[in-house]
Amino acid sequence: MRIGRDLNQLVDMLEAFLRNQREKRLHYSELSKIFIRLRKLDKEKFLEYIKRMPSKDLGDILLSLSENVLEEALEALSVKKLVSTIKRLESDDATDLLQDIEDIDEELAAEILEGLDYKEQEEIQLLKSYEEDQAGAYMQTEVFVASDSETVKETIERFRILKVNGELENVSSVFITGDYKNLVATISLEDIILFDLNNSFKELIIKSPEKYKPRYVRDVDDIEDVAKLFREYDLSAIPVVDDHGYLLGRITMDDIYDIVQEIATEQIYNFAGVDEDVETGKIVLNVSRNRGKWQFLNMCTAFFAASVIGRFQGTIEGLPALAVLMPIVASMGGNTGNQALTVMVRQLAVGDVDNSNWLQSLVKEILVAVMNGFIFAVLVASGSYMWFKNFKISIIMGIAILVNFAIAGLCGTMIPLFLKKMNTDPAVGSSILLTMITDALGFFIFLGMAKIFIY
């Protein structure tokens, strides 16, 4: 839906929403957009409506605010309201919001935590205990569970009550647990709707145990692997268990959309030598420091490439045209190598290239590099000739381009494969390493041949 840009329109929408809460005319993502726009137009009105929002909707809105705006909102809200807001969120969102609050005001976060029930505190502590890349950090502890001795009818009745009280959302399957609260089956609503109501789940499961065998992940599993599982098996949710098979919670597809996107962002950033976590933070000094690390590495490799030129100062002094042309060899080699590198890194990441077919990719890349190397060798040699009218330099330029293309194709493919083999991320640092090689070798081949054949 389109959100009005006008202050009056926004206020009208919020008033209508507050009047007709039961009808839930606005999705939380729309409400969030309204508040973000409202804040830009009128801070006072923004704070007024933040205070008037019911707890059940406020949490999602607060989660969507940027750090600065959230800080303003927190100042306007009472601890009591914040406690009731956190209580209405699902556990994973509650944990995220409390974390955001803690980043702004540790004391306030502690006060809110104290206001929660013991069980809620425990859940949040559990979720906070996981590392950022572990499945447990993404799960919500709210799941609809039925014991295997329960009948379908009893379960549906329980489900009805939870739904009416608004305590359940996005349920696509029921997790069935056995005598020791261990997960024994996952049954989708599609199947439940067709069951005989008077049967217990145990009786139904025994008829076709394979069909209901639960697919699950461990709380300590890598979240990237979980995302792969969602894609491979077209899941909309998956239960999370601990190492005793005890059901802890579930991960739903809305987290997975975010994770797939985050993985991609991380990869894009890794290429350029920037860190995703640091960049999304607000502290400029951290950004500088983090990017500086890679700039430092780049400085070292640039000095190394320069040292190659340094060996040919005499050659350049006699023929400054060489200094003019040499960056073309380096630049084009770098560009070609980066194309191969990018394709390789991405195909390794999405699993299109693996142990079994990397040789095919290598052959393809070298073929492409050599084919285009020939074409651009001719073009660049011609261009150089038109410019400097020096036949020898042009031939050397052409050969240097061809050789540097081949090296670029080879290194652009091999560097990520090598880094993968070493169990490090093929994206991190590979571009700087590649550029060092194509620069240094580009200068060396071009100036080296010039030294031999022109003098």
Place this chain on the structure above:
Amino acid sequence: MRIGRDLNQLVDMLEAFLRNQREKRLHYSELSKIFIRLRKLDKEKFLEYIKRMPSKDLGDILLSLSENVLEEALEALSVKKLVSTIKRLESDDATDLLQDIEDIDEELAAEILEGLDYKEQEEIQLLKSYEEDQAGAYMQTEVFVASDSETVKETIERFRILKVNGELENVSSVFITGDYKNLVATISLEDIILFDLNNSFKELIIKSPEKYKPRYVRDVDDIEDVAKLFREYDLSAIPVVDDHGYLLGRITMDDIYDIVQEIATEQIYNFAGVDEDVETGKIVLNVSRNRGKWQFLNMCTAFFAASVIGRFQGTIEGLPALAVLMPIVASMGGNTGNQALTVMVRQLAVGDVDNSNWLQSLVKEILVAVMNGFIFAVLVASGSYMWFKNFKISIIMGIAILVNFAIAGLCGTMIPLFLKKMNTDPAVGSSILLTMITDALGFFIFLGMAKIFIY
């Protein structure tokens, strides 16, 4: 699950699968992995089991094969078997497989198409008629629809029969249509399970029309926008309608996982000047040609940067140390600019930066660039002094680094913003444009100052 590596293990698994088809012990993604591995170990066995697979499982396996292997499989299968295989696939998968077959053997694809019912042919023609980026190209025409005059009981009974016959999968909601087959509501199974069985849907919808108001997309909508909708509203499926509101099909979350990933790949590739469609194809010549386009552009910008050096040939001739050091200025500026560019392009893509807050990002980027510019100006100047013991050159080097960092930060931020404003993809070509600026200006500032202050 882990798939055995050993030929005998693979054969055992397939034999067990063929014996116990009803229990469906293997998910299609596992079956596909088995067949891909089997092909690598033993072509004859691979073809034998491809022929023995039942039609209902064969389609998903064929869809997972690479073009070469699919070609071998097609030769081993009869047209009749292929027709029955296509019939068992959902319409979107059927269209994809037929397209893959057409790419290998047009005549065979035509024969298979003729073997299908008129209605199936029509569906496939419809899906094929959409552009690659349109929602219609990703939908499946199989949806579970109920008329609003039907009772819940009748609908569940119909659902049961379809499920038993294996004609329905992954149903999370029922689409309700009105008198003219127009979509009037979407009701999730969560709600249906709680309804009074004897009510008609019309009676239920009238009680809270807002709640069941269907969220839908048009068949011609951009698939990237559809993916955004899935993320924003945590959807697991969405109905697709034509411009008269007539229900055509649905898009499910498994397509969206793929699309989010593809969008990310496209963006990564766009940065490097490679084309996703071409790269996933097998034709090396197309890859060469496509990459060559960007290499050509890079050649032009490299010549331009070289022409800047060309204006200072006299300066370099007198002091070849300048030729040694100048690539350092260019390289470090390019690296810095690319960091800013990458962050900007990605944040524009995921919506973190927009019209309202781009100025903030610009300020941040320039701040980061200038801060690090100072630090690296000192480092590089010191390094240069230790190397050449020339105070003037070192000072000039430091100033050039600082200025080029600032320019890199500015251009790295502004180029994507400008391209976005021009409604083109901020990733495409921006890196080459940026490098041209940091190279050419880097050379110009460094050599220009050298010319003025040293001579």
